[in-house]
Amino acid sequence: MLIDSHCHLDAKWFKNDIPQVIENAKQNGIEAIITSSISPNVQKVKNIINRYSHYVFWALGLHPPGVNSQSVKATVRLIEKHKAEIVAIGEVGLDYYWVKEEKRRKEQQEAFKGFIDLAKKLDKPLVVHARDAQNDTIKILEEEDAEIVLMHCFSGTKLEAERIIKNNWLISVPTSVVKREVHRKMAKTVPLSQMLLETDAPYLAPGRGRNEPANIKISAKKIAEIKAVSFEKVAEITTANARKFYRLDERIQ
Numbered sequence: 519m520l521i522d523s524h525c526h527l528d529a530k531w532f533k534n535d536i537p538q539v540i541e542n543a544k545q546n547g548i549e550a551i552i553t554s555s556i557s558p559n560v561q562k563v564k565n566i567i568n569r570y571s572h573y574v575f576w577a578l579g580l581h582p583p584g585v586n587s588q589s590v591k592a593t594v595r596l597i598e599k600h601k602a603e604i605v606a607i608g609e610v611g612l613d614y615y616w617v618k619e620e621k622r623r624k625e626q627q628e629a630f631k632g633f634i635d636l637a638k639k640l641d642k643p644l645v646v647h648a649r650d651a652q653n654d655t656i657k658i659l660e661e662e663d664a665e666i667v668l669m670h671c672f673s674g675t676k677l678e679a680e681r682i683i684k685n686n687w688l689i690s691v692p693t694s695v696v697k698r699e700v701h702r703k704m705a706k707t708v709p710l711s712q713m714l715l716e717t718d719a720p721y722l723a724p725g726r727g728r729n730e731p732a733n734i735k736i737s738a739k740k741i742a743e744i745k746a747v748s749f750e751k752v753a754e755i756t757t758a759n760a761r762k763f764y765r766l767d768e769r770i771q
């Protein structure tokens with residue numbers, strides 16, 4: 519069995535076909551999906567996790583480019599309110615690709631520190647987004663003593679990946695590993711014992727068009743090839759890692 523440890527089923531590219539998407543995932547051996555909502559607008563994700571409880575699980579965060587004082591306050595309130603339902607805080611982090619202005623980058627850093635503290639206070643794992651800001655992201659996580667960390671779709675340097683591994687954090691490899699060299703290299707560097715699989719659906723498809731959780735099977739095959747181990751081994755270890763990180767054992771039925 520496989521787990522899609524990070525996607526966005528509430529994105530607008532998923533409309534009325536969520537039942538079909540879930541069915542495809544089940545047909546392809548996906549035993550659980552973690553969907554991450556990244557704005558304070560959570561009605562759609564709530565509908566999905568209510569309908570597919572024990573199969574789709576909720577990580578609640580805020581996309582770094584969407585950080586402002588209002589969105590941060592609203593997200594913190596939502597996290598407090600739904601702390602029993604959510605399996606993680608995230609994705610949260612830093613994005614210097616979309617945000618160039620120094621003042622807004624500082625604002626992201628402050629918000630990120632707040633989310634790290636909140637994750638520690640509520641004892642929740644943290645799912646981290648770092649785009650063109652890998653070094654600052656790792657530095658803040660280290661300074662704030664973050665412990666249970668998943669670097670989602672990490673595409674930094676080998677040195678940065680090794681620092682993450684040394685800190686005992688996890689890295690999730692996206693389905694685009696089948697076509698992008700940066701992720702292939704990451705899959706080589708990260709030991710299976712610290713690796714999770716993600717689609718980041720609807721983004722980062724292995725082929726063209728919209729991505730979906732069923733495609734985890736494709737990336738698991740590719741990673742097996744890269745690591746020269748069996749598909750079953752990749753599935754077994756990454757699934758166990760995801761179950762442990764998100765504490766799914768008591769939630770999956």
Ligand SMILES: [Zn+2]
Pocket residue numbers: 524525526554609670718
């Ligand atoms: Zn994402």
